Amino acid sequence: MRLDYLSIFPAYFDVLDISLVGKAAINGLVEIHAHDLRDWTHDRHRTVDDTPCGGGAGMVMKPDPWGEAFDEIIGTESDPSVHVIFPAPSGTPFTQSAAAELSSAQRIVFCCGRYEGIDHRVIDYARSMWTVHEVSLGDYVLNGGEVAALAITEAVVRLVPGFMGNPESLAEESFSAGQDGLLEYPLFTRPVSWRGLDVPEVLMSGHHGRIASWRRDESVRLTRERRPDLTDSDSSGIH
Numbered sequence: 001m002r003l004d005y006l007s008i009f010p011a012y013f014d015v016l017d018i019s020l021v022g023k024a025a026i027n028g029l030v031e032i033h034a035h036d037l038r039d040w041t042h043d044r045h046r047t048v049d050d051t052p053c054g055g056g057a058g059m060v061m062k063p064d065p066w067g068e069a070f071d072e073i074i075g076t077e078s079d080p081s082v083h084v085i086f087p088a089p090s091g092t093p094f095t096q097s098a099a100a101e102l103s104s105a106q107r108i109v110f111c112c113g114r115y116e117g118i119d120h121r122v123i124d125y126a127r128s129m130w131t132v133h134e135v136s137l138g139d140y141v142l143n144g145g146e147v148a149a150l151a152i153t154e155a156v157v158r159l160v161p162g163f164m165g166n167p168e169s170l171a172e173e174s175f176s177a178g179q180d181g182l183l184e185y186p187l188f189t190r191p192v193s194w195r196g197l198d199v200p201e202v203l204m205s206g207h208h209g210r211i212a213s214w215r216r217d218e219s220v221r222l223t224r225e226r227r228p229d230l231t232d233s234d235s236s237g238i239h
């Protein structure tokens with residue numbers, strides 16, 4: 001899997017060299033390439049933004065640098081196997097199932113906007129050429145797309161076959177199909193007693209049936225408490 005990042009702050013992606021994703025890069029599972037969008041400007045100030053047509057607050061990212069960067073990084077041929085991701089406040093909420101779908105992609109290009117966003121013709125052009133995803137991390141405001149690109153990268157790469165040492169653990173995670181769409185149960189490890197707080201006795205009983213039942217009950221309780229929106233979904237085991 002090749003991952004490209006287009007941004008006016010490409011150093012954001014240096015962190016990928018030290019994290020788990022870095023290990024995947026070392027063992028050849030993923031290739032990471034960060035690019036400075038200003039490398040595709042031609043004026044002395046390396047300008048990437050301009051005032052919004054129709055007025056309004058802030059600045060909008062000009063289309064020209066994006067188009068020239070696309071030509072050099074992706075090419076000028078249409079190819080639906082190339083996934084181009086535009087993080088945006090107006091995007092579709094990014095989910096675990098979206099991460100799972102993207103984990104089989106061979107090429108993902110992250111377009112990290114700043115200011116008030118990117119000229120919409122960039123997205124329209126990308127849609128005419130590749131498979132485009134306009135996504136949002138959630139209902140809060142970030143200053144640009146870089147943090148979202150990092151989060152999406154981690155969510156996707158950890159699902160790439162061969163990345164996780166113990167793929168079975170993926171099935172038990174929150175939001176994964178194996179967990180019935182429920183939140184993950186609370187986790188404990190040694191010491192059994194810590195600052196007057198004890199590991200639930202059932203987890204030390206060695207009785208696998210009771211342990212499974214306790215974990216399920218805890219997942220249902222937590223999901224009802226924190227994510228009632230998940231309790232009505234078809235995939236959750238509770239209704």
Ligand SMILES: N#Cc1c(-c2ccc3ccn(Cc4ccc(CN5CCOCC5)cc4)c3c2)n[nH]c1N
Nearest residue numbers: 087088113114136137138140141142143144145148
């Ligand atoms: N993923 C994700 C994100 C982002 C995100 C992603 C990409 C960019 C690129 C620029 N920004 C800054 C920005 C902030 C606020 C606004 C809203 N304005 C729109 C125009 O009308 C006025 C109000 C726009 C742009 C971004 C933010 N924020 N939150 C997420 N979950």
